[in-house]
Amino acid sequence: MKKVIYSDELAPRRRGAWAIIIGPGDELELFAGESIPGKVAVVGCDYTKNGVWSHSTYRLQVAEGVRFLHGHFGFETGTFTEGLRAATGQPTDRWYEVANVLGVSLPVAQNFLRTWLKEAHRLDQVEADLASLDEESPTGAATVTITYGAPTRAARERGFWEWPVRILDEDGQEVGRVSPGGEPSGEVRILKRETSSGYGGGYVSLILAVPEGCRAEHGPAPGEKTWAEQEAEERLLQTASEWLKTYGKKAVHVATKEYPYGRARVLAYAESQGCPIPREYSRQASDLWEFLGEVKSLAQKQKK
Structure with missing residues (x-):
């Protein structure tokens, strides 16, 4: 027989x-x-009293041919299958994977989870989605995994969290997509969606x-603008218009001048002409040239 020590103490986030x-x-x-x-x-049991963290620690003898598998419910989703994956390091997204990890037949695994937990329907839905897509698609179904996140400030300003996940065929044509909020459309089914914390929104x-x-x-998506991009364009237009209105001919001169040097000297030149560049468009060269280009475009329109 094998000796096992098991504690039923809650894990972080009070996971059972x-x-x-x-x-x-x-x-x-x-x-x-x-x-x-x-x-x-x-063989023995010790109880530790500590409020919500109170728990029992068991000293067990496990018979030959018996496995004692333990863990906690998932950190992100709170599900058993996530906790089972964390405890074993094996995939648990589909029914057959759960059965393999537990080391029993599929009917036994299904009956056990249906009796114990209400989350068995998640696994049923995965199988239903795969079957549906396999029937609807002339080429059959496959599974793919994608993870994205930790965008830079510049990427967030361009609308990183508004971009969809696009499903592209072998010719690069879009056949489906998943919205930023996790809604599928077209020829795609979501088998699992998980979020985790991290830089820039996780x-x-x-x-x-x-x-x-x-x-x-x-x-x-080609030809589609995010709200962030639309707001940035509106903000650029408004700021350029106000700057042009405030500084008039001096602004036109600064915007239309040919510069053989970089950002720092352009900013210094604008200062010397009495029309400093707005701070929002002075931090990066790309922002500066975009701002001056917008002012130049507005000035040309006013001439017509």
């Missing part, structure tokens, strides 16, 4: 603990703190069912 007795043979059973004849014997991970031969890309 679980323990499953596997075997002997094709059997699954929850450990509820008591001995189970022929499988597990509770990360998003997707497991998708798509037609065979397709790939998933996160980025701007």
